[in-house]
Amino acid sequence: MKAAVWEEKSHGKRVGFVPTMGFLHEGHLSLVRACVQKTGCSVVSIFVNPTQFGPQEDFKDYPRDVDRDISLIKAEGVDYAFIPDAEEMYPVGFSTYAEVHELQDRLCGRSRTGHFRGVCTVVLKLFHIVEPDIAFFGQKDAQQAIILKKMIRDLDLGVKIEVLPIIREEDGLALSSRNLYLDKEQRKSALCLFQSLREAEQMVKSGEKNAKIIVQRMREIIQSGPQTRIDYVEIVDMDDLLPVETIDGEKDALIAMAVFIGPVRLIDNTIVRRKE
């Protein structure tokens, strides 16, 4: 991979990179298309990263279909697929990790201990292997994008990050490889994430500034559906990911949530700004 990228760079190509865990859907493909369009050499990695899964999480069962993924990205005109083995990425004796303190413990980090350490470590390794000029991430994983930007700044990595909008099903459910796990009733119930976000946006638009009141209304909407269990619903500052009391128009705020639908943990978010 390194040799291929050096060769491309020696011809003056700008390298674009889309890291994924595979089982690609339109959300991933929106990043892939931007990458192909904006760079001279596009690289997509497919790697289900063991270090970002907790011991009770779905690493073993995470959906995989590499052949289908390869044909999808080929059809988009991607130049390279990078598909390493776990043993290659984490050889016996591997013991070096990247952590972004504080940010990694907030929102999803509270219930997924070690998750962002795994994400940062694998992305740092992938950046060193692929040496991209620009990397593409989805707003779907808002906390991930914020943490990675911080890591890039703190470690002077010199990679530009572009964060692209959440791609949704027609009814609003954010695309996710984990949607596959939902049965019919759960799929219906999963709409409550999107509905609560829309309600929050509407409340902000109509002048509600109090974050507690908005979060309370969102929780009611989510809890009214069958098989739902809230992990968190928070309105936070986009820089430090700490809860804000008011949405005041000075700064964007991130409304983020993780909700279990049956056994399936889904995340979603939106960015709001109260325009005066």
Ligand code: AMP
């Ligand atoms: P994953 O394979 O889940 O690690 O995701 C790889 C990249 O795709 C990440 O940057 C995600 O944020 C992005 N992504 C996943 N789902 C969506 C979506 N529905 N819309 C936009 N980007 C997404």
